[in-house]
Amino acid sequence: MKTITSALALGLIASPALAAKGPFFSLANTDFIVLIAFILFIGVLVYFKVPGMLSKMLDDRSSGIQSELDEARALRDEAQTLLASYERKHKEVQDQADRIVAQAKADAEAAADQARSDLERSIERRIASAEDQIASAQAGAIKEVRDQAIVVAVAAAREVIAEQMTAADANKLVDDAISQVDAKLH
Known part of the structure; x- marks a missing residue:
């Protein structure tokens, strides 16, 4: 482990002027140092089980997203059910309102017809009463004469x-x- 840290320290100290000098398998060659550092980095990641943790985190995130999608689908289905219910109720209320308006019109027409017939009967009674008064007055006048x-x-x-x-x-x-x-x- 000590050698790894010293290699890392040397890799950090290496200057760009020393880049890629000499044979490939030498500590003076920066390409070799970068390769060793990369392998060590991958080794540390594997040692601390980082790929497993990443995989677990991605799986957890995936299952969380899936549960959110399922919940969203359930909410959407519930919302569609509620919307259909409200639309049905709205249609029923509209139909009921139309029936009430139609019934009110029919009742108004019936009341108007009844009022006309009552008025006609009232006029006929008044005419008959006036004719009776005229006949009575005529009979009284004839009797008086x-x-x-x-x-x-x-x-x-x-x-x-x-x-x-x-x-x-x-x-x-x-x-x-x-x-x-x-x-x-x-």
């Missing part, structure tokens, strides 16, 4: 009878009326 005509006729008849009737005729009429009443009551 008849009553007035009767009063006028009775007054005229009284005057005519009073002028043409004598006391004997009046007594005879009274006696006839009493006899008729007596005959009708018994």
